[in-house]
Amino acid sequence: MRYFICSFDSFNLIRFGIPAELTGKIMQLSRVQNSFCETAGSEIFISLPVLFRQKIIDPHGLVLKLTVTGDRKIILLTPKIEKEMEIPNDKVHGLPEVLSGPFVYFKGVFFSNENPVLIICPEKLMGCIS
Numbered sequence: 001m002r003y004f005i006c007s008f009d010s011f012n013l014i015r016f017g018i019p020a021e022l023t024g025k026i027m028q029l030s031r032v033q034n035s036f037c038e039t040a041g042s043e044i045f046i047s048l049p050v051l052f053r054q055k056i057i058d059p060h061g062l063v064l065k066l067t068v069t070g071d072r073k074i075i076l077l078t079p080k081i082e083k084e085m086e087i088p089n090d091k092v093h094g095l096p097e098v099l100s101g102p103f104v105y106f107k108g109v110f111f112s113n114e115n116p117v118l119i120i121c122p123e124k125l126m127g128c129i130s
Contacts, residue, residue: 001019001020001021001086001087001088001089002019002020002021002084002085002086002087003017003018003019003020003084003085003086003087003117003119004017004018004020004023004026004081004084005017005081005082005083005084005085005117006018006080006081006082007082007115013115014115014116014117014118015082015114015115015116015117015118016048016117016118016120017085017087017110017117017118017119017120018120018122019119019120019122020084022122026081033045033047033050034050035047035050036050036051046125051102051105052102085117087110087117087119091110092107092108092109092110092119093108093109093110093111094107094108095108095109103118104124105120105121105124105125106118106119106120106121106124107119107120107121107124
């Protein structure tokens with residue numbers, strides 16, 4: 001599966017993988033938010049830094065947008081995408097059940113030669129806000 005890999009500067013030990021086929025569009029984020037989940041019209045703004053309790057002022061996050069058909073697509077809002085990467089499903093390792101908090105919104109982790117990549121599970125994000 002193809003993923004967009006992104007990180008934010010003040011929390012660069014972990015990168016995040018967003019499934020490319022579930023990404024509606026990519027645009028630069030122009031807002032900073034203080035809560036994990038904020039809504040505006042049919043858009044739901046998700047902040048990864050706030051999810052991990054990072055005190056940063058750099059804009060970064062995900063937007064879940066309700067489409068005309070009622071399907072939800074991710075609109076990826078980020079200052080930068082490091083790269084696109086193919087990650088086979090059998091290379092994504094599940095997270096231990098003991099991890100809770102922000103880790104419940106991820107389906108697993110991919111270990112590469114670089115920093116680990118947490119794979120976002122859009123269904124879990126959508127489930128928490130529907």
